[in-house]
Amino acid sequence: MRIYGREGDTLEYYSKVFDLPVELIIDSNPHIENPCMIYGEKILIPGYTIEEFKSDYKNLYDRFRLPLDAIILVNNHTAAARNEVMVPRRVTERLINTEKPYDYEKMKADLTLLNTVYPFFNTACIGESVQGREIVEIAFGRGQKVIHYNGAFHANEWITTAVLMRWLNDFLLTVTNKWIWNGLDSMELYKLKQLSIVPMVNPDGVELVHKGEQAAEGKWDVVAMNEGICEFYRWKANIRGVDLNNQFPANWEIEKERNKPKAPSFRDYPGEKFLTEPEAIAMQQLAYTRDFEKVIALHTQGEEFYWGYNGKEPEASSFIASEFAKRSGYKSVRYIDSYAGYKDWFIDTFRRPGFTIEIGKGINPLPLSQFEKAYNDSLGILLASLYM
Incomplete structure (x- = not known):
């Protein structure tokens, strides 16, 4: 106004x-x-x-x-x-509806609407996808330390974008109305930390999942990469078949040599080299630029979260993980046999807390019938990350 x-x-x-x-x-x-x-x-x-x-x-x-x-x-x-x-x-109610198939254009329109009513948050383009779509960072808050959240590294996990956008709307709503949110004073959280949110790391892949082969614009043979299947509900990679969460230099060589696809594919292919894809490069550069205190990466599914990497995670991670488990009911897992992810690289590079949160349980894409539960379960984690 x-x-x-x-x-x-x-x-x-x-x-x-x-x-x-x-x-x-x-x-x-x-x-x-x-x-x-x-x-x-x-x-x-x-x-x-x-x-x-x-x-x-x-x-x-x-x-x-x-x-x-x-x-x-x-x-x-x-x-x-x-x-x-x-x-x-x-304004005393949510402005956006995230309980629907959530694509790139919907996210952009919702951000425009929210920013019109809540102009104290900023959006910036931190890079572009293979097809030239903006990778958007949302930033707000007054603290010295920056907490980072991201979603939709994997295309068919687009529901994580919807969760983060719902959370953003709720934060803006509660802080302007001076409400207590899950027992917490939103304004105190706003003053305590800065927030960085990249709700959709992989916009091209998300568009492919939602809109089919036409989203590739005839430039990539996505059907061949999808084993001849013309529906893309299994697709995790970016538009040219590289798994963005296997793109980071944290034992990338191990992932490269495993029994994974050796060529572009709908999932798991780590690329010919690490950090070849513009989406992964943008996320790496953002971490250096913003100097995050901790990273929360939303994925699906399993109702568990991972927080260790080769013993390089700081002591504080264990305490934070205990709080996350208590607030969400999710299983806390220190180590898994997986490398080259964003959380892995962040811990390896900065020796700071990083978490991969697997929201929901069942299949990917996670059905919208699970949205409300997935949101409520993850809400405790997203809020706890601000005061711990």
Whole structure:
């Protein structure tokens, strides 16, 4: 919601009028250098939308129990001849629906909608997929340390994107309404840490799973890579048949020599070399640039999580893993016979906590009937990662 700064007003005053943490208003308006000098400036107020009514100010004030000045502020620059009065309406429900087949265009549209209402989070393109789709990072929060979450490294695990987008919407909703969320103060979490979310690492692969062979644009023989099958529900790789979570230099050679596909395939092929794929390169560079404190990678399925790598994980990982298990009911697994993943590389390179979370249980793609349970089970992990 947009208003214009009046002479003598401050961002602190607007936080009281609209009952919002002033930090959220400041972060929504990075162009404001002095929060006490805002006359004539365009000010974005998060967590609100505007509705128009044919009525007068007093009736609307009585009807919605808003501070009268809140109504005056949103009408400050409207034409005098206007018959409608604009009224600020606080958003108290989720804006996006993630319980549906969730593809790249849906994610982009939902991010645009959320950012319109919650302008204190930022989005940035950290790289492009093989087919030129943006790999998007979402960032917000005020702490010194950065916690990273990612989803859809594997194409048919697109439900992890939907989980992260639901979680983002819920975080934005609770922090603007000053709600307690799962026993936690969202605003305190916002001030405690910075969040980095890449909800869809593999957009080309996700599009292939949802839309079929046409998503390859005739450039790659995805049917051949899929063993002649024209449905792509099994597809994990990127569009040219490289498994992005086998692309990192953490014992990559072991994965290369195992009894895996030796050529591009719908799953498990690690590439001719490590870090050949633009999606994997973008994720590696992001970790160096943002200097993550810890990494949470969402995958499916198994209702368990992995947190060790060749004894290089820090001591704190064990304590965090115990809390994750308690909060989610998932099985905590220290070591598995698997290498070259993003979590493995992160632990190996930075000696910091990294976790691969296998949400849901059964088959891939995880059916949408499991979405609510998978979300609720993983919610404790996603929140606990911020305060531990």
